[in-house]
Amino acid sequence: MPTTAPASVAARPRPRRRGRLALLTGALTVALAAPALAAPPAADATDYTLAVDPTRRGPAIDDTMYGVFFEDINRAADGGLYAELVQNRSFEYDRADNASYTPLTSWDTTGSAKVVNDDGRLNARNRSYLSLSGGSSVTNSGYGTGITVRKGERYDFSVWARTDRATALTVTLRDAGGELARARKVAVRGGWTKYTAAFTATRASTTGRLAVAADGPVALDMVSLFPKDTYKGRPNGLRKDLAEKIAALDPGFVRFPGGCLVNTGSHEGYDAASGYQRKRSYQWKDTVGPVEERATNANFWGYNQSYGLGYYEYFQFAEDIGAMPLPVVPALVTGCGQNKATDDPALLKRHVQDTLDLIEFANGPVTSEWGRKRAEMGHPKPFGLTHLEVGNEENLPDEFFARFKEFRAAIEAKYPDVTVISNSGPDDSGTTFDRAWQLNRDAEVDMVDEHYYNSPQWFLENNARYDSYDRNGPKVFLGEYASQDNRFRNALSEAAFMTGLERNADVVKLASYAPLLARTDSVQWRPDMIWFDGRKSWGSTSYEVQKLFMNNTGDRVVPSTASGTPATTAPITGAVGLSTWATSAAYNDVKVTGADGKTLLSDDFSAGDGKWTRAAGRGTWKIEDGAYVQSDTAAEDTLVTAGDPGWQNYDLHVKATKKAGKEGFLVAFGVQDTGNHYWWNLGGWGNTRSAVEKTTGGAKQTLTEDGTKIETGRSYDLDVKVRGRQVTLYLDGKKWGEFTDDAEAEPFRQVVTEDEKTGELIVKVVNAQDTAARTRIDLGTRNVAPTARLTTLQGAPDAENTADATPIAPRTSTLRGIGRQFTYTFPADSVTFLRIKTRG
CATH class of the missing domain: 2.60.40.1180 (Golgi alpha-mannosidase II)
Known part of the structure; x- marks a missing residue:
């Protein structure tokens, strides 16, 4: 970035002004x-x-400086913030979405019960329903260990049912110890109709089951159980304790619905005959209107999402907590480790129009098509959308930006007051990051979304990251960031970094820790800000830091200076290592030579692997054809080490050959142990790029990278020269890169x-x-x-x-x-x- 002196920049007027009086609400x-x-x-x-x-x-600090980022990962929505207690309520789970799924996942049946997909369905978007014969029943186990109920609280049951003759349903809520509430009888007659009942729990349980038994033949769909006490008491509402913890942060914005699930999917469009296609990208129109008419989609993170928590609910939640809504729409270029751009002008045109319709849904008058839809859902007043992001973590910056410009031009032509946000890819640096930023600067984009997850060391070293950003260039939205664990040392490093964000509030206009939520029995990503199970929730150490900063932001930075800690920089020291990641590779002719020319290690593996140390469970290593081979293509981080942790100022030579698998190979140096080292990762990230990564306390950060890919079956000569804090790397005799790791x-x-x-x-x-x-x-x-x-x-x-x-x-x-x-x-x-x- 060009270097200029920091300057105050006028902020766009915001819809509200939030007080910063309380240090910690309720404490x-x-x-x-x-x-x-x-x-x-x-x-x-x-x-x-x-x-x-x-x-x-x-610089002035906008009221929207700090916010939250919501993505349906770790069961954050269904089974989490969305208060529905029944899993797979519309019998839409399918093996096409997840190999372990069936239409009766989370259900047990007795008697004659089968899932049907025919013209008798509830509606076009609900493909499947359950057919029960007289005397049959179906029981739902909810999420995790079961349905959690609290003594004395009310629970609202509903179901859509159809029968050819009058019959009755018996609805019970129970666990292994017996009834949790008095059973209810529901009379059913005629075509598809919604029926309701209410329970008051007579005792508490975390292993509850909801059962529906039929006296006669009946079809069922959208079987639902909600706590009455949702956040703000809203029907189809949010789990109260989770929503309250988010509200207690006093966030300036809510970014939704992701994340990787926004722009990753294998299909687009709607087919009326078969229902919605599988694994399509997240499309906001699927998620509004009556709940029973919304689609169910396969989530990027491996499970299904019901869309009961949809765009209307996101906008409403943002309004309820006084936050600016910030939706993200797909750009038709995959991200999050995938590399695919959709080349379909008609599809692009439709998505651009969908985005214009989204703005109308949020801001349009009730006389407009989508403003009327919002009003019909219960909110005639516009939501006041001011910011919208296109795309998320695209790895193909040129392909992404060509499509981004189409979105921006259309939005600015019709809605010039809406800020359109771009992004810079999935990491804090590298070729994708640099190219994306260049495109954004050249096109004078208003704001660029940066994402990075790094070690505590990186956050402590990079407090001044934004000091040198161009004050006249695009502003920064730090949409996803976190230190790679949930211990207090991670939160401390994030807090140190946040002081730099505030100091640069004229450049960094928005920032949100990510991810927001994690259900303990469904963890796909760590760290997370708020953790929960079916019974309770709690804030991580990072939550406490975020809450402290967000409740005490202030309105303007007052310039200040502080003395620093005496530097303790020492030479890079450590042993050497070999590793693989989802790959089989062969290594040979390993040699380590000191700067004085003395040989420290030489191994052609003719005498076995006795010089190497490996931990149990880290791959399958053995000598094959005179080389040291790791053969398990499913194993990750298979590091083996040799030498003295006190070595410094040395040259490492390795001959490496990829035999099979998804990636390339890794050569380590400066190894103190398996959680503290450097490695040269060639052909990493699905063989899309190569980098030197530094691991401190088990958390990694990238020091330098390029787009090198590794060929299977080809032998490569790798040389690493370590001198003090400077490292130079050679691939087949040619300089690949260098860096100096001297950041304090x-x-x-x-x-x-x-x-x-x-x-x-x-x-x-x-x-x-x-x-x-x-x-x-x-x-x-x-x-x-x-x-x-x-x-x-x-x-x-x-x-x-x-x-x-x-x-x-x-x-x-x-x-x-x-x-x-x-x-x-x-x-x-x-x-x-x-x-x-x-x-x-």
């Missing part, structure tokens, strides 16, 4: 009773300075903002080290009150919030002795916010 009353954190003895502390310059004005992982970070309404300075300090930081704070020329509100997150770096314990939670108290200058010791491994009232 303050209890927290005020807690004692202030004791400062460690000065002898154990590191000395720092923090100086605030109130005579200068930093600064553990002491800070930013100061101002709440203009309350007149408070908000001093935010992250101390991500095991030593306390005794700090001299100079607030400049301001007159200040003698006390401040102090909130601290502090704990062991390995601490993790769970269902049973939340060791990382805010402690809030009053700090006395505040003046223009004062000293405070920030505890080791802590995030501390000081709200200081100014006078005059």
Whole structure:
């Protein structure tokens, strides 16, 4: 990015202005009773300075700075935020979607029961229904261990039913211990009609079952059970505890519905004869209108989604929590590790029109086609859509951008006030990232969405990432980011990084941690912000950090400077290693030579593999035809190592051959152990690119990359030269790349903002080290009150919030002795916010 001095940039007017008064909603009353954190003895502390310059004005911070990103991953929607308790309620599961599925997945039947797909269906989008004979029954087990009910709470049952003659349904809610509520009788007669009943639970259970028994022949569809107590009491609503935890963040925006599920699918379109086709990309029109008329689709993440939680519900939830809605629509170019661009002008034209229709659905008057549809669903007033994103993590930047321009031109022509957001691919750097950014700059795109998931080390090293971004170029939407675990050390590194986001609020206009939700028995991605099971939910350590920042953002940055931690950079040291990832590969002629020419290791494997150490379960290694071969093409991260962890300044030579599998091969250096090393990953990511990755504490970050692909059966000569912190790499004798790993992982970070309404300075300090930081704070020329509100997150770096314990939670108290200058010791491994009232 071109380097220019940071400057304040005028922000687009927002639909609301949110107060930033509370440190942590609901926690303050209890927290005020807690004692202030004791400062460690000065002898154990590191000395720092923090100086605030109130005579200068930093960038304004938009109310929408921090938000949330929702994607239906980890069962975030069905079985999660969407409060429906019945799984596969419309009998639409199918082996075409998931090899383990049948139309009766999550159902048990007795007597004569079969799933039917014929002209007698409920409607065109509900392909299948259940036919029961008299005396038969069907029982649903919900999600996970079963249906969770709470004693004394009400549950609303509904079903669509059809019969040729009058009959009755007996509906029960029970578990292995017996009834959970009094059974209900439902009389059924005639064609497809919706019938309802209500239960009040007489006891609690997490293993409940919903059963429907038929007195006579009957057809059933859309069998449903909802808690009455949904968020805001809405029918077809949201699980209350999850929605409340999201609302407690006070998010400025909600990005939805993804994520990878937006733009990945093998089919498009609707076929009235067979119902909706399988595994198509997410299309918003599938998700609105009466719930029983919405499609069911195969989710990118391997399970089905009912679309009961659809675009109307997303818009409504954003409105309920005072957040800006930010939908993402498919760009007809796959992302998330896939490389396919749809070349169909008619299909592109339809998707562009669908996007225009979406804006009309959100903003149009009730006299318009889609505004009328919104009004019919219960919301005559427009939702006030101002931002919309096209595409997500496309790996083909040129193909994506050609299609993006079609969307942008159409939207700007009809809706010039809507900001159209582009993206920069799936990573924080590399050839795709650079090309995407160049295209976005050249076309003067308003905003670019960046995504990255990296190690805590990377977040500590990259606090200044946005300092050098062009102040006159596209703004940044950091739509997905997280450190690669859910322990407090990860949250600390994210907090340190967030101080840099705020300092650069004139460039970084929107930011959201991702993913948002994870059901414990359906985890496909970690880390996640909020965890839950059928019974309860809890915030991760990262949730607590996000909540602290989001509830205390401030309106403007107040320029400040702080001293740093003395540098401790040392040469790269470590042993060497060989590995594979979903590939079989052969290695030979391994040689390590010191900078003085002395041979440290030489192995042609003629004497076996005795020089190498491998952990149990890491692939299948053995000597074959004079080479060291890993033969399991399903195994990942099969690292074997040799040598001394103290080695430095050496040359590594390896001969490598890919034998079979999806990727190439990996050669490691600077190996301390299996969770701390560098490796040269050739033919990685499905053999789409190559990179050097640094692994720290088991979490990876990319240092340099290109588009090199590896051929099966071809022998490659690999050479790695390590000198101090500089590494140079050669492929078949030609220089492939180089890097210098000298970025400092600064553990002491800070930013100061101002709440203009309350007149408070908000001093935010992250101390991500095991030593306390005794700090001299100079607030400049301001007159200040003698006390401040102090909130601290502090704990062991390995601490993790769970269902049973939340060791990382805010402690809030009053700090006395505040003046223009004062000293405070920030505890080791802590995030501390000081709200200081100014006078005059």
